[in-house]
Amino acid sequence: MIEGSHTLDLELLRTFQVVAQTGSLAATAEVRHRTLSAISMQMKRLETELDVRLLDRGSRGVTLTSSGDVLLSEARELLRVHDTLVSRFNGERLSGRVRLGIPEDYARELLDDTLPQFMARYPGILLDVTTDTSGRLARALGKRQLDLAIVLDHAMGLEGGETLWHPTPVWAGPVQGALHRETVVPLAVHPEQCPYRHLATEALDAAQRPWRAIFTSTSIHAVEKAIETGMAIGVLDRERVTTAMRALDESDGMPPLRRCIARLHFAKAIDNASQPAVDALAQLLRERLRGRGPWQRDALSGRDPGQKTRA
Template sequence: MAEVSTATLDLELLRSFQAAAQLGSLAAAAQQRHRTVSAISMQIKRLEEALGSRLLERGSRGVTPTAIGEALLQESRELLRLHDGMLSRFTGRGLGGKVRLGLPEDYARELLGSVLPEFMAYHPDVLLEVVTATSGELARQLNRSRLTLAVMLDRPHSLPGGETLWHTTPVWAGPRRGELSARPRLPLALHEVDCPYRALAIEALEALGRPWHAVFTSTSIHAVEKAVEMGLAVSVLDRERLTSAMRELGSEDGLPPLKRCEAKLFFARQIEVSSRPAVEALAALLRERLHERGPWHAVPRPA
């Protein structure tokens, strides 16, 4: 009779590997896991020995997953999510702690309407706080440990690391009627500083040498959209936000192409031990719903 393998994987090793791969640094993983750097390094070495494969490439700027490490990262997320959910259901001990989540305002409405209510329904004992702001402001708050988790675009801040969730589709948006793009100085409706799409618009216009001026500036995405709909200005919006009162503008309107952005998931470097399982659970749900889809195409959990 063939011998049955009794080999198992230590979940704590997987958690340390996950932290290092997500944060891109053994030091950051050590802070998050409340361990020493040498302990994290030893745990990953033990995991690599157990699997017989190198999982992380070490470099001067930190660590990055190898191809095998990337595959393990994807599968270990699901394994840990299932493990933690099963433990919670059968022991009667739900997740607790506090999660302060940062979101760009442009995507908050969709996330508040789908992903976050589901998380709160599954984990009612978690104290969830949601903050909306520009990606630049969210990056500052994350650096100051005012957030534990954040979804933000990859500009204009220079925060390293982060996991790509989806690619955005920024477009020039103008009113359905009127030819604002034909004016000598392009009238713009913009967010204030630290907005990725403000940076995209200005960079593209200045590279083209196209004169512009800010007719309308607001911290509210809805106010910016209204300024476009009412024919006051042109703006840069995610294509999914275009309304029937707007139209997409392009090269035929004398406007330059726009670069795409990445929406990324970022973790705080320091997370309270009591809150870490809840942070990981919310991160897992965000990945599951948003990876390569974005908030407008998030797949709901099967009934």
């Protein structure tokens, strides 16, 4: 066990955090620019110092034990406090490039507050932001074109990630008209790799309701306009239902939608020079989004976004 005179090496905790993110000692070695044996020795040293097994090692990588899960949470908080203290005095010296991917549906809210705050706190960091569908963001992560991304689940080929918040997808239609009762439901949707499109078509197929995608766009604003003007119905986050729309549910004959999760994902390998900058942005995203999402006014008022009523 750790004696009172012992201290933990923060670099061991940083390496452990990367291991938890990647699920692989080999990937961690690439990210941390160390040999595989050095990473393995670091983890054994950490387990020895804490006198507890942190990792289950298997043929497909490593997973955290229950003790590892506890340490990960505590390590993140410790590193957050440490890095915040350091950045308070020399935050302008934190540098590097961060390539962030966010779903287009949430770009406006994140650009209103969270990302400007990050850039103000760390002016030495170059921030590149890509907005796209979750499926395309997942693919960009796999190709190492992004360092981290917020991705809704149901994105093809992407597993794991840290849960940030639970979006509230709803059917949305124009205030006037009854498009939702047509024999073939007209849809306004994002392209194929959008989780909300998948939720819509999955629900309609399960209910044996024929549908047709009559309007497809990567722009959330274009999809919203198609709904508002009565061209089609679609699936939006409840917070995006405007006064020119109305939310539809089972009482309107629409099938229920599965809930989904917004998760934070990291690339399998991040440039060593950019890792501190990536960690700093990830921590701010956790602080601002975990449990509440980008809809800050609802979190501050204690109101559940799902309880909102609109015309």
